[in-house]
Amino acid sequence: MSTLQLKSVKEIELEIAQEFEIFDNWMDRYEYIIDLGKQLTSFPDEWRIEENKVHGCQSQVWFKTELKNDLFVCQAISDSAIVSGLIALLLRIYNQKDPSDIVKTNPTFVSMIGLDEHLSPTRSNGLNVMLKKIKNDARNMVSNQ
Template structure:
């Protein structure tokens, strides 16, 4: 499944919910499924600036793909991480760069997140794209 397919699938899943309270709960439930994040990776280098809550994101190259791990101390932010991981994790740097986050507008996340949560989401996306751009340059 491509990153574009993952976005389309996510948009379809969210369309099943009638209201934003159900969508928020789904996002939170997704966050509960994140794999454990090793404590030793919670460093100043992996911490994402611009998020109201604490967020750490680690990446490493695995063959042709970039593998991300991330965690947060906030439930909704953990869910947003899970959304991003579903779309961008374990993809080639080129696919990441070539996959704009159209899901933000289509899901309405930009309109339904608080400004600080939206800033944090954009900071996480910026980190993902920055890593992918660095990896394509190497």
């Protein structure tokens, strides 16, 4: 394991909240979220299978998670620009983290940046489904260790 100290979930959530404070309005924040989604790494077609599909999202969403070097590793993609941006935020927070830390930590970034008040009900539901998928997969990794 590297001696590089990884940031905690809470530290990353605070960083994200500070980044969102820069923007004066929600149109700019949405543009930022969309730009984040454009930076997602490629997601191979062979991973776009039923096993990796996230059900309960209005958009098409796939998550591939694995335990690698005792850390939660995830790649994901969506056919929606905003959902891709939300995925980018989730991956920034939870990727390369200890699965037990993911299980123990409740997400606060959603309310910290005001997403809970500015996402449509269907997008909000989709975000909750993606968060639940991350938590469940991390919980399974912990129980299988």
